[in-house]
Amino acid sequence: MFIMFPEDHHYFDITMLLLLVLVLTIAIVLSKIQNRKLQKMNKNLSDLRQELEEKNKMLEEVATRDKLTGIKNRNYFDQRLYDEMAKMDRYGGDLTLIFFDLDHFKNVNDRYGHDIGDEVLVAIAKHVDGLMRKSDLFARWGGEEFVVLLQNTDVEGAKEAAEKIRKEVEAIKHPGVGQVTVSLGVAQRHLEEDREKWFKRADAALYKAKAEGRNRVCTGESFEDEAMLDIKWLPSYISGHSEIDKQHQMLLKIGSSIINATLKDKPIEVLIEQMDQLIEHVQYHFAYEEEVLFEIGYEGYSKHVIIHGNLIKKAEILRNKLAIGRIDPIEAFDYFVKDIIINHMIREDSKFFNRLKV
Incomplete structure (x- = not known):
């Protein structure tokens, strides 16, 4: 019969204690390794989220900005327009449009080429964009035509803004081309007026500015007015x-x-x-x-x-x-x-x- 001496019990306890310490040490090390992995994974996820947000912002910018001029495009303008119209109908306030396009721009493209024409468009868009307030929305409507949406601005205030645009554009000297002018149409929205009627009045004002000799500002009155557009004798x-x-x-x-x-x-x-x-x-x-x-x-x-x-x-x-x-x-x-x-x-x-x- 095998008999354990007291000393054997002592060695056994020490051995078990050492094993327990070793297991705990391994568990702590593994836990730290796991924590580091989790921290690294969390950081990677955070970086990915940030990168995704940046990519989404970049994609949004691409989707809402005109590729040539860098200002807002027509799609973005339309999205914002309906929001502002709904806000006006609910809370009141003034909302006014300015339509403008470059006079005789086809002649610029035909004479100097489309690359030079693009340079002129970019220069004018950049210059006009610098005139805008934070609350104004300036966008390229298409071709050589642009649009401005002015919040909390009546027709008289919009006429002043349009005249400022006209003078500033007229003062630009384009290398090789010289002076380029714009014609502008202004129309203030009536309460609950639909988009089509409002835009027709702005279009009519722009047509009127062109018919009266270009390089000028005209306003679009109500469609009930008989003399909405009059081609004047010059x-x-x-x-x-x-x-x-x-x-x-x-x-x-x-x-x-x-x-x-x-x-x-x-x-x-x-x-x-x-x-x-x-x-x-x-x-x-x-x-x-x-x-x-x-x-x-x-x-x-x-x-x-x-x-x-x-x-x-x-x-x-x-x-x-x-x-x-x-x-x-x-x-x-x-x-x-x-x-x-x-x-x-x-x-x-x-x-x-x-x-x-x-």
Whole structure:
């Protein structure tokens, strides 16, 4: 029979104690290692969250900023616009739009190239952005057109802001291009007015600014106002022939009425009647003008007759579009302002003004 001596009990206890200490030590070491791993994992997760937040902000910036100019884009503007409209309808306050675009910008692109045109757009956007208050929203609407949303600003305050933009842009000297101007339309929103009507008034104001000679600020009144857009008779339109001038004035009057009617969504019958009146007047005027040019022996007579024919055809195309639906206000505006006034009256008719002494 094996008998344990007291000394053996002592050694056993020491051994067990050492083993317990070793186990505890290993457990502590493993716990510290585990804690370090957890801390490292938590740090990695924190870094990943931060990186994800930064990426999301970056993606949001990319999604809401115009790629060329760096200012806010149209999508972001529309998102903010409805929020501000809802806030106005609930709490009151003033909300006003400024639409503006660069005058004759197509000429810049055609003459100097689109790269130079882009440089001009970037320079103007950067300059105008520097004029904005923190509460203002400035965005590129598309092409050479921009929009500004002014909070807590009535139409008079917006006109002052628009005039400041106009003067600042006019003062910029672009390398190789020189001076570029802008036309601006201003419209204050009425309480609970829908987006479409409000924007049409701003568009109409911009059209008016262009029709009156560009590089100016105009306001968009209520659609109930009859004289919403009036293409004014300017001294540069005077030909020196009293009858031709009278016919030109009538042409501008008819053009203004058609543009206004399309903007106000007048009945189709009214628009067709106005277009018929236009075509009748244009045909009469062109025939009379051709007779005068033939009598004075104008050297550009044949070319002028062809131009007249093309303008009549274009008027008839607009009339046909009315028969199947409705013409866009921009189409009407382009026809009267661009084709009739700028390209024809100013560029073509002015070539024979010095020959008329009646």
